[in-house]
Structures are given as structure tokens and as C-alpha cells.
Amino acid sequence: MIKAILIFNNHGKPRLSKFYEHYTEDTEQQIIRETFHLVSKRDENVCNFLEGGLLIGGSENKLIYRHYATLYFVFCVDSSESELGILDLIQVFVETLDKCFENVCELDLIFHMDKVHNILAEMVMGGMVLETNMSEISTQAEAHSKMEKSEAGIAGAPARAVSAVKNMNLPEMPKNINIGDISIKVPNLSSFK
């Protein structure tokens, strides 16, 4: 079982948090902070597993993470999951994001948290892995957005226009964010068939 999936940046700002067990908002924030502290002080070239924090489940659980440019992707899993399998899964997740957002960067995750959630939901459901096939995941995600567009139809057009204008009116937007492309080439791992 996967207990939680967290994405946060190099400063510990949460970009996505999905808990498959209930915690109060305060505990959730504590878990994110604790996980960030555990993960962020690790060097780049050490192993990607570490024994779980105190807050989320204790010794049964493991944190499995990957660090891409500015973002940490952390999966908290119990002993029934294969460590290397989850690493591959994170890879699949990131590659799917890359496909759906066309060259994904931290900004995409910041502004489209809901969309990331929806993609994740096609991959992991209630803490269990639903689909590992990347093309299948992205097909479903595309089908979703297609439906969304068809529902919005003409009525959605003005709102979209306004939001486009809003985006244009923000000259500072590209400046204050430094985006590193998420590098998705990771050697030494076979992905799923």
C-alpha cells in the first residue's frame, strides 16, 4: 500500500499532497515538513530509500523519493511494495506529467494542482497502484480533458479569454520563477512494459 504521495520543492513548499489515510491538516503539514527535512539533507548520490519518519507510520513504512531539478517526489509506502518498483512508478508519473503538460516544470504543478491530482488518480487509487502503463494513463487523462472542454463549450470561452488576458498582464510572472526543466532521464532502471 502507498500511504502518501508528496511533491514539494527545494524549499519544502508543498506542490501536491495526497494522503491515503486520514490525518488532520496540522499533522499533514507536520508530515510534509518532517519528510522535507529528512529528504532535503540527503546528498544527490545516495540511495533513494529511507526509513519512514516518525509521524507517518513508523518503522513499517519507507520513504522512496526522487529528486528532479526543483522538485522532490516522495512516496511513502509499506512493506508490500517493491522499492525498485515504486522508483519506476515515480519515473512513470513524471514522464506522464511531462507528456500531459508538454515539458513539465514546477510552474505547471503550481498552477494546475487539480490536473496533477487527476493524472495521479489514474495511476494510484486509494493507495494501490492502478495502472503502470504510461500511454494508458495519458490516454485517460486526455479523455478527461476532452470531456471537460466539450462541457465548457462556448460558455467557457469568455472565461478562458479573460484568464488568458490575465496571464498576459503579468509581466513579472516569468521573472520571479526559476524553472529548471525536469530532467527525466534516469539510467539504470527498466521501466514497465
Next chain:
Amino acid sequence: MALKIVKGSIDRMFDKNLQDLVRGIRNHKEDEAKYISTCIDEIKQELKQDNIAVKANAVCKLTYLQMLGYDVSWAAFNIVEVMSSSKFTFKRIGYLAASQCFHEGTDVIMLTTNQIRKDLSSPNQYDTGVALTGLSCFVTPDLARDLANDIMTLMSHTKPYIRKKAVLIMYKVFLKYPESLRPAFPRLKEKLEDPDPGVQSAAVNVICELARRNPKNYLSLAPLFFKLMTSSTNNWVLIKIIKLFGALTPLEPRLGKKLIEPLTNLIHSTSAMSLLYECVNTVIAVLISLSSGMPNHSASIQLCVQKLRILIEDSDQNLKYLGLLAMSKILKTHPKSVQSHKDLILQCLDDKDESIRLRALDLLYGMVSKKNLMEIVKKLMLHVDKAEGTTYRDELLTKIIDICSQSNYQYITNFEWYISILVELTRLEGTRHGHLIASQMLDVAIRVKAIRGFAVAQMATLLDNAHLLTGNTQRNGICEVLYAAAWICGEFSEHLEDPMQTLEAMLRPKVATLPGHIQAVYVQNAAKLFATVLQKHEGETDSQAAQETSQLLIDRLPLFVQSANLEVQERASCILQLVKYIQKLQQKNVEVAEEVTALFAGELNPVAPKAQKKVPIPEGLDLDAWINEPPSESESEDEKPKAVFAKEEPKHYRSRNTEVDEKELARRREVRKQEQANNPFYIKASPSSQKVYDAPGVEHIPVVQIDLSVPLKVPGMPMSDQYLKLEEERQQKEKAERKKKEKKKKREKRGKGRKADSGPESEEDITPAQHVDIVTEEMPENALPSDDDDKDPNDPHRALDIDLDKPLADSEKLPVRTHRPEVLKSPAEDRVSESVPPETKKKSSKEKKEKKKDKEKDRKRSKEEKKKKKKHKEVEEELLESQPEEPVQSEETKEAAAPPTSTSAEASDLDFWLSSAPVPPAAQEVTVPSSAVETSSAAVPESEPDEPKDTEPEDTKSSKHKKKKQKKEKEEKEKKKKKRHHHHHHHGEAGGEDSVQNGTVEEEEPLPPMSNYSVLAENSFIKMMREDAEQVYDIQGNHQDESKVVVSIIFENKSDSFLKSMEFNVLDSLNSKLQRPEGAGPHDGLTVPFQLPPGVSNEARFVFSVQSIVMPQKLKGTLTFIVKSDESSTHEKLDFKLHFTCTSYLITTPCYSDAYAKLLESGDLKGSSLRLEGINMPFHHLLARICFHHHFSVVERIDSCASMYSRSIQGHHVCLLVKTSDQTVSIDAKCDEPSLLGNVLDELKQTFSKC
């Protein structure tokens, strides 16, 4: 109105959407909290509007804020509103928000039941998908109960996208509503063989998760998983299955043996590291499970260790980590094969990665021996000094203690060394584990009597230098050590060289800064020391010194009397008064030492941590019984009506009442006294013969001279090192001595003096430096051995420990929502209204309670049944063995025993699959038809031994349903075996239809066993048995024009020759065609993919494509094969006719009564009816037969009337209404395809005309 909508949508344009909110937060870095609170106000406004789009937008923003840590539960109702929007976009937003913030305590959840049900049955698969995803996050026991049935239906949805989600969510449903597991399990099992890999993987996932918690219930699935493992190419599925096998093998070593080979193959062949690693892991698990029995797997161990070494040496840190992890598992059972890699592991201790170092530490734990313990610990101590960061250092510290103390200090040969190590560890700064060191010190000092003198000396020094430990900070956890030091010095004060000095050290003013509980120990032990000192002085008749000591206490103790800590205060003032009194006595020159020492006399023995729990409850003690009779409620109720009369004669009434009460009370008191007197466990008021410890006299206290040639601190060299050197020298000396001795007396036994050094001696046989007596922990006498101590009663998975092989009882069906409340009242209906009246709530809680009880009962019941099953099995076996020549008689007894055995057969099935040694091939005897007795009987009798293993596929078959049949089939065979001469051939000779075993059915209650296999054709060489096309599935997409039917045929070799090159061919008709591989011509035969040695049977499946299913079909076919015997080989052929009945196109599909009612109301169905006379079998047998042979399912049954449903592979609905009265059965049937219906009814008639 229209204007309003337009206005609304224009307003919307300028509402903040999620992106604006995020942008806003980023632009208000300084006053983020304030900005967010204004945003939340806006959101509250938006939620008040009617426009659902605005609401959805607001909820979407809330989801984001929830991630930032804001509580949004106040909007729960709005979230439900958005969930119920008809638009997918909004619905999704609602479900996402719900999945993020709903939980079991959210009260609006109960409003969602119907909405979710609606979404689950939505025609739009994405609505269903979104609902399933959301539900998986917030499912509650109530939701699980109400929706279990709907989700179960979705498991057979046409879209694999829905199927896989429905399968996956079942796990959550099981967790919340364990009663659903048994009814849903058969379908879940079916999904293991779903054509869609995603669904298959989901099913594997769920079953693995279930099996991990309660593996024994899933052992029977092993063959199925084994088949999946050898056939699947999906690495994810393979990993899961292999992990599952890792959990199953400890329960069934035979499974392990079977696994080793395919796993080793995978290890050699796979390129995926993840798979390789899991394979190695499971092989290790197998080896562990086998380790007790067979030592012959050294090759496998070698392979594992070798592969792991490669992993550990890899530059990838991940692989290194996992390699070490797996290595530690091997260590437990095969320590020797790991110990040879000590170099590698010690090397890992220097790795820069902390996780890897920790794993290496774990390994070291298992690698120590008496010989290398000191060396390894020395290495670790070096690491302790070097370590940066307290967490790693703490980890090292605990590991050192773990390593040394493991299995009752088995590896420690020199406890002086160990005490010094502990003392050295106290110098660590800022460790959290002070208490751990302290408890070790206490443990060693208490349990190793020989070391007490040394320990006390060390502790005294520690107390003297307490300022070093507490010097830095108060929060320093290390001062816990002083607790142990003070206690040891006090308790074993007779070993102290200079008790006065220690006493002085314990009463320093600085002590008052220590934590309260430590001070308390100080005060108490100061009193013990005081007693020792007094005794010493009085022994030397030095009354001056004795009085000085008293004065010291009287001077120092007031400091503690003022302590804020209650415990310290109480003890201090108590002791202070005592000392004052003693001083008075001293001044009168009275000898008090003996009395004072008596205060602290007696020895404390260690008590096992579980000892308290293990004290058996004495017979006759009922802890729940009332001590005093409770005031009975009925009495007070009775008084009310009496009050009417009380007015008339109040005095009389009252006086009589009290009189009675007093008498009664007196009587009760007497009884109670009597009881107490008889009860040995009641502590009586009178002073009883309590054990009084004999105070040892002063002269008996041995004063140990401590050889202080080993100074406590050697500058520049930690002192434990000295022990290492000493030990080495000692060992060498000993070795030399031993050699001498051995030369002299080879047979003399060594180590006579060692009383109880626990644990087996290592092969080096190192004698410890001291003669050590490790006191074992005390346990109460006749403690009950219990193994359930370790189970957590709150574990939700415990509820899922359910026997899955037991047949379903009627009461276990999932609650179905119906339109007729009198049939089954669905609790969901009550929830439609927003407010639930309190009464129903109470009810539901009651229900829950009842359910709990039921659950418990169930558990018990299942246990009992297991026992019964076992018995049955045994009984049956006995029967079979003892009555070989009385076939007719045994027939009846077996018939009666049939139902229970059908459940136990599952287990025997597994046994069959697991046993690599051939089970006596029951199959052979079956084949002895009356015509061929002569030819084959010669071959039959004892050609058993060489039955090959490849009978597996027969057993690893798909659906549970089928499996049962097989079991029966097997039973049948076994029976036949015993009835060799009296052969009842129950099948039609050729091309027969379904047949019922053993012809007639008596009036017995249990269902007669039924078989779906029928003989297709046979000759003296081979017999073909065919299963009715049960395994029918349709190809998605082209539903209407073409369907596929799978026919399983069992080929049985009846001759004593080898049969090979079998070719199966069928003459295609326009309607039905045999599916041939691509490139084959329309008349080419299909090669049967196996050969048959004599007496062996095997099963093959053939796929036919069928266009129209409304008519039964007959296909002519031939089987050609070569019979090879020693002398010759001949070509033979066998003709047969394949009969596809219309029934075989029906699929058992459950239907719910509401849907059924709708179907009938719709009017699309044409009717027809049938009357059967002279049927004298119980109604439920009749129904079972229809279900079994004709693939119907019962929708509803009321008395002697039942509605049934089935669906054809092309989607025709077939509905039956079956009524019975006086041997007459009338069947009214409806179907949207009249000719199909007609044929089905004909077949029904045929089935029943046979009995």
C-alpha cells in the same frame, strides 16, 4: 431569467479562479496569511451563490488551500453539492475535494450514499471512474455496506477501465465491511484471469494485499498464482505475485520446493533489477521455510548470496541498500554464508550514505560470535566517536547494546568489558538513549551476580563524577544513567568499598537539579547506603562515625524535603524522620544497625515482562461478578405501584421494609465472610503468615576487594580496549592450555563450573572470563503459554481473517437495495432525508454491535468448521481405506458425506497440486468402461509411479465454479476407483448431455454433487471428456456478430502405450468455426499441445467462434493420434460429435430484483412456458440444478417460487419464474429472443426428464 444566467457568467469571469488564487498568494509573500483569509471570505461568499460553476470554482480553490494546511471541513456540505453536479468537470472537482478532506468523522458523508450510487451506475464511464476514485479515499463502514453490491456489479462492467477500478476499490470495501469479503471473493478470483491486463493486475494487487495479512486463507490460490507467474509478462504483476509467494511459503514448505526452480530461472533470465531483487527475496523466504527440513539447497543460497554481492558492489546506491536489506534476511537462517562477506559489510559501514550504514549495522547484529564480538564492538565504538549527527550516533549506540545483549547476552564472555563499554557510552553527548544504557546496567547488575562487585565500583565512580554527565544541559538524556547508578550502589551496597563517600556523593546539593524520578531514587538509596554504613560502623564499634553519618543525612535531607516533586518530598521527609529517630537511639547508645538493615533486606529478582499477564486466573474467580449485589432495578420499579398503598399504612410498611433489609444484609454479610474465608486469594485483615525475609547478619555481607589495577580512565586509551587486549591474551593462553590439556586428557569435559551460561556454545567454545550466572526472568508457576500476545487486537486486517473456501450461506449475501422493503430493508433508504431521526441511529449502532457479535461468532464457527472438516477428511480416508471391497455399501455413506468433503476438497486439491510425488492416478480406473475391461485392465493396476508432473494445468483452472466441479470430478474418480468391479457408468456413452452423478437422488437434504463433464467419445485407446462450454466470453466491440466459446476437453490415455501427435479437427459449419492459428487453412487440424504417457489425462481448450446463438449446434470432428508401443506405432482415429447447447451460450449473471422488475416491465420480452410433471426433488435441488446446468442465477426466492435470470453472451436476457407444487414444476420464461428461449426450455426439460 436568461439575463440572470448571462450576468452570472459575466460575473464569473472576474471571480478568482485557482490560478488567480495561486498567483495572488505568490504576490503576497509578506502577508500570506492575511491574503488567504480574505480569499477564504470571498470563497464563502461564492459558496452562497446558486450558480454551480461558481461553487465548483470555490471548492477547487479550497482544495488548494487544504494542501497548504487550512481546515476546510466547514465547506463539506458545499463539496457534496458540487459532487452532485451533473457536469463531469464539476463533479470531478467535488470528488477531488471530498477525497482530500472527508474522513470517517465527516457527518455529511451519509448524505452522499445515493449520489455515489447514482454516479456508479452512470452511463458515462468517467463519472463512474471519478466516483470510484473518490470513494476509495473516503469510504466508511456505512458506505461500504450500502455500496458493496453496486461495486461488485461493476467488477463485471464491460469497460476494463471501470472493471479495474471496481476491483481495486473492493480492498477498501473489505477493510471497512469485512462481511463482504466472502460473497465478493469468487468474482474477485475470476478477475485474476480477466482478458484485460489492467484488471488482472488490479485483482492480483487486491488479493496480494489481502493475503499478506492473512496468508493461510489464500493458500488454495497458489496454483492459480503459480500459473500466472509462469505466464505473465507484466513485471509489476510478477513482482506482486512473487512477493505474495514470499508470504505464503512459510505456511507451506512444499510450495517453496515448487517455486525454487521457476524463480531461479527468472533470476537468471530477467533484466529488470526490480524483478530480480524480488525473486531473490522470495527464494530467501523459501529457503527460510525449508531450512528446518532440507539442507540441500546450498546451490540456491549460493546463488542468492552471489547475486546480492553483485548488488552490494554496484555503484548504484539503491541496489547496494537493497542488497544489504536482503542479505540480513539470509543471515537469520544461514549466517555462515553471509559471514564470509564480512569484509564487504564492514566496508559499507564507511559508506557516506546513512541508510546504507544503518543496513550494514543490522547485518553486523547477526554476524557476531563470541570470538569477534569485542572486535566488532570496538569498530563500532570508533564509528561512534567519528559519527556526525546525533541520530546516526544514537542508532550506533542502540545497535551496540542490541548486539551485546542479544539472546540473553549469549556472546558476551567478559561482563567487566561490557560494563566498561556501557560506562564509556555514557560519555556520549546529547544522546536520547540514556534510559537504554541505564536499563542495561540494571539488567546486567541484577542478573549477573558475579559482576556486581565490579559494577558497583564503576557506578560509584559515575556517581562521584555525576557533574560530568549533567554538566552540559538539563535536557541531556544521559543523566538517566545516574538513576541506574544510584540504584545499583544502594541495592548492592555491601560491595561498596567506601560507602560513606558514595553516600556523600548522593547527597550533594547539585543532585537537586536532576529530574524528579532520579532524585527519588537517590533519596531512597541514600537510606540503603545509610543502613550499610551504620552496620559497618557498628561492626567496628565506631559510634562516633555512625553518628556523623546520621548527622550528614539530617543536614542534607531537608533540601529534598523541599522538593517540588511529590515523590522526592514524601520519601525524603519519611527518611528524615527515620534518621532523626535513629539519631536519638544512637545517642542512647542503642544498637540500631540491624533493624535499619532489615528495612531493605531481601533480594529482588528480575521478572519477565509478560509475567503479569501469564498469571492464570484461579478457578472460580469471576472478575466480572459483582462484589456487592447491585441495587436491582426491578425493586425500585416495584416500589412505584406500592406507593399507592404506602399512604394508607406508611409506618408499618417502612418498618417492615427496613427489617427485611437488615436481616437480608446480615445474612449477606455472613455469606460473604464465609466466602472470603474459603477464598485463598482474599487478603485477610488478620496478620497472616506472610513471608518475612531473614535479614542477613552483618558478618555475612561479603566485602569484596576490588582490584583497582585497572584504572577507570586511562588517558589516551579507552579502557574497554584493555579488555580486548586482555581477552586476546587470555584466549591465547587458554588455547595453549587447552592444547596441553587435550593432549593429557582428551575426554575430560570442559567448562564444568559454568552453571547456566544460556545459549548454545559456539563452535570455538570460548570460556567466559567470569563464571557467570545469568539469572533467568521469573514467570509465575503454571503460566499458560499463549501465542496471541503479539497480535494487535485493533488491527483492521484481523477482521478479514475469513475462511474463503467455505461455501456461502444465505445470510451472507450482500445487502441489496430493493424496491420492496419487506424483502430486505436497505439502510441506505433511510438516509435520503437529510436529518436522520435519532431512533434509527440507535438502531444502526445496535446493528453494528450485533454485527460484531456475529463476526465473532463467525470466526468461531469457521474455526469449528475447519476442525470438522479435518475430521471429515480423516473419516473419509479411513472409510476409503477400510472398505475397499464393499463398494455398494460405501456408496451411500459417501453420498451423505458429500457436501462437507466438497469444501475440504479445495484443500486436497492444493495438496494434489503441491505433491510432486504422483498421487495415485485415480484417473486410470475411471476409464475402465465395461467394453474395454479386458484390454486395459492389464495396464491399469500398478502403472502409477511414472505419472509426470504436468497434470498441473488441469488443476490450475480458472473459476471457482469450475474448480468445484473438478473436485467433484476427482471425488468421483476416487469412488470409482474403489468400485472397480461394480462399475456405475454415469455418463452417456457418446455425445451425452450433462449428467448427474449416481443417477437417483434420495430425499437427502444436501445437494447431490453435479458434474458438467460428459464423455465425448472413447475407444480402447483414448477417452475424450468434454466440459460444457462454461467458459464463454464475448469479444468486446463486435458484440453482436461474433462470439467466442471455449471448450475444454480432457484427453485420457487408457491404453498402456504412449499417445502422441494428437490432432484435433472439426468440420466447420456456417455458424460455428474452430479458431485456427493464422495461416492455417479452414480444414487443417489443431495439434493438441501435449503427449500422453499411459494412464495420464490432460486437458486442452479449443476456441470456437459462433455467430448465431439462438439454435443449438452439432459439429462433427475427428481426433487423430499415433499410438506408440514398444514394438510398433500405429495411426488411430476417433470420431466425435460436439454438441453446443443453447444453454452453453448463457453466462451466469447476477441480477438485482429492482433491475429484474424493470426488465420485466419493459415489455420487450416474449414469453413462453413449460410444465414438468413428476419431479420429486426438493425445490432447492431443482434450483441448484437449473443454476448449475443452465447457468442461471436466483434473483429472489419466496417459498416454493423463485425468479431466475441469465444472460446470453450476446446480451439476450432470459428470465424464469419457477413454481412448484406437488411434483409439478411450472416454468414461465421470458426472453427477447423467442427461438433461443424455446431451445433453452427444451434443454431444461431434457435435464429434468433424465432424473
